[in-house]
Amino acid sequence: MRLDPEIVHLDMEWGGMKMIVLRPRNKKEKLPGILWLHGGGYFEGGPEMVFVSKGMDAARKFGAVLVSPEYRLSGTAPYPAALDDAYAALKWLNDNREKLGVDRIMVGGESAGGGLAAALCMLARDRGEIEISYQMPLYPMLDCDDTESSRDNNNPLFWNTKRNHEAWKQYLGELWGSDDVPPYASPAKQTDYSRLPPCYTFVADGEPFYCETLEYVRRLNEAGVEAHTDVFHADQHAFDAVFPWKKISKEAKAKFLERFAEQLEKNRT
Numbered sequence: 483m484r485l486d487p488e489i490v491h492l493d494m495e496w497g498g499m500k501m502i503v504l505r506p507r508n509k510k511e512k513l514p515g516i517l518w519l520h521g522g523g524y525f526e527g528g529p530e531m532v533f534v535s536k537g538m539d540a541a542r543k544f545g546a547v548l549v550s551p552e553y554r555l556s557g558t559a560p561y562p563a564a565l566d567d568a569y570a571a572l573k574w575l576n577d578n579r580e581k582l583g584v585d586r587i588m589v590g591g592e593s594a595g596g597g598l599a600a601a602l603c604m605l606a607r608d609r610g611e612i613e614i615s616y617q618m619p620l621y622p623m624l625d626c627d628d629t630e631s632s633r634d635n636n637n638p639l640f641w642n643t644k645r646n647h648e649a650w651k652q653y654l655g656e657l658w659g660s661d662d663v664p665p666y667a668s669p670a671k672q673t674d675y676s677r678l679p680p681c682y683t684f685v686a687d688g689e690p691f692y693c694e695t696l697e698y699v700r701r702l703n704e705a706g707v708e709a710h711t712d713v714f715h716a717d718q719h720a721f722d723a724v725f726p727w728k729k730i731s732k733e734a735k736a737k738f739l740e741r742f743a744e745q746l747e748k749n750r751t
Contacts (some may be wrong), residue, residue: 541581
């Protein structure tokens with residue numbers, strides 16, 4: 483399905499935030515609106531990454547309005563800047579539902595974008611202003627503390643323990659190493675998982691975020707929230723993006739689209 487891009491500049495107190503908005507051509511019926519948050523450890527990356535994201539795959543296959551904001555990176559502004567910007571983008575999407583032809587709002591992202599999506603779901607629930615119908619935090623960056631899989635991960639290619647520590651330290655700023663890190667900054671700190679949106683994610687069993695991803699899904703299920711994860715055998719973080727031509731990456735894409743289709747069908751019934 484053809485998606486037409488548009489650049490929107492959202493006025494913020496700190497300036498203007500660029501957002502890439504992609505809309506299906508010639509679609510008349512109401513569509514899902516997907517807020518997709520890019521990865522990059524909170525310190526790098528940009529909204530253009532949406533063009534090679536799973537959010538883009540879903541929008542192309544099923545038809546959706548896709549919004550990707552250029553949230554502030556931690557080198558410029560640490561927490562809560564990225565979350566504030568993500569919420570502003572969410573509010574813009576919600577305020578423009580009629581104009582965009584959106585009937586429900588979903589959020590997702592990869593890696594740090596997945597962690598930010600999870601935090602955004604918690605913030606939206608607690609503020610009670612905007613309803614998020616579904617979350618897709620893929621191999622999300624959720625826990626600022628070491629887990630069994632992130633503690634001694636020395637993968638030289640992309641993401642490992644050293645880079646993870648550096649990224650969290652920069653993102654959290656003065657909160658780094660303290661006992662006062664809120665769940666909006668590190669969603670693994672959350673104690674109340676009730677009333678959060680249904681969730682789908684996938685992760686590799688050899689990557690740093692393996693344990694925190696499974697723990698997130700487990701705690702959602704314990705709180706009565708429908709949540710599923712698919713685990714793939716790989717050592718590489720973001721394996722589907724780094725090696726998109728590999729069989730395992732194609733399998734992950736197919737499973738993601740299958741789960742997305744199931745969610746769409748549930749919304750219709």
